[in-house]
Amino acid sequence: MDAKITLGVIMGNRGFFPDHLVEKGREEVLKVLKEEGIKAITLTPEDTKLGSVETLEDAVKCAELFKRNREEIQGVLVSLPNFGDERGVANTLKMAGLDVPVLVQAFADDPDLMDLANRRDSFCGKMSVCNNLNQYGIDYSLTASHTVSPDSESFRKDLKWFAGVCRVVGGLRNARIGSIGARPPAFNTVRFSEKLLQATGITVETVDLSDIFASAWKLADNDFAVRNRLDGIKGYLDTEGAPAESLLRMAKLAVVIDDWMQENRLVASALQCWTSMEENYGIVPCTVMGMMSENLIPSACEVDVCGVVGMYALQLASGVPSALADWNNNYGDDPDKAVLFHCSNWPKSMIEQPEMVYQDIIAETVGAENAYGACVGKISPGPMTYARISTDDLAGTILAYVGEGEFTDDPLSTFGGRAVVKIERLQDLLYFICENGFEHHVAISKSSTADVLNEAFEKYMDWDVYYHNF
Secondary structure: OOOOEEEEEEEEOOOOOOHHHHHHHHHHHHHHHHHOOEEEEEOOOOOOHHHOEOOHHHHHHHHHHHHHOOOOOOEEEEEEOOOOOHHHHHHHHHHHOOOOOEEEEEOOOOOOOOOOOOOOOHHHHHHHHHHHHHHOOOOOEEOOOOOOOOOOHHHHHHHHHHHHHHHHHHHHHOOEEEEEOOOOOOOHHHOOOHHHHHHOOOEEEEEOHHHHHHHHHHOOOOOHHHHHHHHHHHHHOOOOOOOHHHHHHHHHHHHHHHHHHHHOOOOEEEEOOOOHHHHHOOOOOHHHHHHHHHOOOOEEEOOOHHHHHHHHHHHHHHOOOEEEEEEEEEOOOOOOEEEEEEOOEOOHHHEOOOEEEEOHHHHHHHOHHHOEEEEEEEEOOEEEEEEEEEEEOOOOEEEEEEEEEEEOOOOOOOOOEEEEEEOOOHHHHHHHHHHOOOOOEEEEEOOOOHHHHHHHHHHHOOOEEEEEOO
C-alpha cells in the first residue's frame, strides 16, 4: 500500500492582521509537510498575495487549482497563521467540491509577542472558520490542541492521524470488494446489504465458487504462474510434511483468485470455505487467504463482506496487515480478557510461530486429506485495534464499533489461530455487541488506530459508530 498522501493546503489570511505571519507561516507549514512525506498542492505568492486565500477572487483561484488536481488530493489542510478570512476558506471548499476530509489548524500566539505587529488571533479565527464550514455543510476535523505550532510534535501527530483518516475515507469510498461463493447456510450472521454498502461507495463483485474451481482445475500442473505461486507458498511457511497435491491445489486456487481480482480491480475479498471448499476442491484456503492479507489485500472467510470491509479499513489506517477473528472464549475469570480464535487464515506476521497444518475442526467432517492449509499459531503481544462494520437493513443504516486493547502474552494451550486480548471494560463492550445484534466476527490489527477509524467512519462516512474508549 502506498502510504503517501497529497493534501490541498489553504493558507488563511485577513488584511487587518500582520502579513508577515502568513508569509513565514506558509513556509513553516510546507516545510513540515515535506518532512512528513506529504505532498502539498497550494497557491503560490505569484497566484495570490503571499499564496494565501482572503478574497473571493483568491477563493476562486484556489478552488480551480484544487479542481484541476481533484484526482490527487485526498484531504485539505486549512492553516491559519493569523485570524484568517472565514468566507475565503468556506468558499474555496464549497466551490472546489472535493468532498474529502478537512483539517483545521490554527497557529499559537506567543504571550511575549502580543503587540499590533505580531498578534495572530488565530485562536479566535479558528472558531469563525469552523462556524462557516458548519453553515456550509462541510465536514471537518480538528487538531488535538486548539492552537498548535506547525513544527511541534503535537502537530506532526495530528498530520499522521489525519493522513490515516484520509486514507480510510478515500479507500472506502472507492473500494471494490470480491465476494467469492455463497454465504455458508449455517452463517446467517454474515448477511449484509450490498445496496447500503454501495450507497457509501463500496461496490461488491460476486463470483460463483464453482467458476473458481472450474478455472483452477483447468490449470496445468506445470503452468508458469502455478509453479511460481507454489514457490511462493513454500517460501511463506514451512510446508514440510504437507501433501504435494494439497500445495498444488493451493497454488492453482491462488492464481485463479488473483487473476479474477485483478480483472475486476478488487482490493479485498470474502471467500466461502465451510465446507464446500474441502468437499469439492480438497483443501482449506487459509494459507492462500493469509498470504493475500499479508500482502495488504485482505481476505475474510465465510463470505463475511462487512468483516473484510473492516479489515480493509484497519489496513488503510495502519498500513499493516489485518485479520478477522471470532470473539470466542472467556479467559478464566478475568472480566477484561478474552480469547480470539480462528481456523486460521491470519497473516503470518501477526503470529509468533506460524505453521501450516490441516484444519482440526473441519478435518473431523471431511477428513484430514481434504483439510490441509491452515496457518495457525498465537498472535504475538502488542497493541490491538478492533473494528466491526454491519449493515442494518431494517433501519437502512450502517453501524460500526471500534476500540483498542492489547494482545497479551498470557498462556493459552489450544489449536488454530488464537490470541488472548485485554480490553478495558470488556464486559461493557460485549454487552453492547449482543444488545445491538452485532456479528461474532471482528476485524483486528496490531496497531493503535481506533481514533482514526472513529473519525473516518462517523464524520465522513456518516456511519453510526460506537467508540469503546476509556
